[in-house]
Amino acid sequence: MTVTSVNLDDELIETAQRLTGLGTKHEVIDLALRELVQRIKQQLLAERIAAGRLTPTPQLLDPRFNEAARR
Template identity: 50%
Template sequence: MSVTRIDLDDEVLAEAMRLMGAPTKKETAKGALRDHVARIKRLEAAEKPAARGERGEFAAVAAAYAAAKRARRAAFE
């Protein structure tokens, strides 16, 4: 862990402490960084399947699912 000195907006820091329920500035900064990194990772993870879908990688799976669904329905008719 490294020690870093930074200037923070006191009003924003106080609001972040209140919203996060963090008792100290240190815990607020650490929590905010962890939350931000986790959020970006979630966004990146969500973009991967979306990009695959745009490339049509799921088209074969969707077609197979639709065919199986039609076959199940036909079996009950």
């Protein structure tokens, strides 16, 4: 893990903490980064499917399957 100093919008962090129920800025930023990465991966996957470069399967489209496979 890396320690990084960043300037954050206090109001935005407080709103995110209230909406998510997370207690620390670290938790909010970690969740935000994980969700951003997941959203981009989903977008790239959809683009590959739309372009015909990938055939969708239930396992590919079901995030629960992917989580179980990582364990």
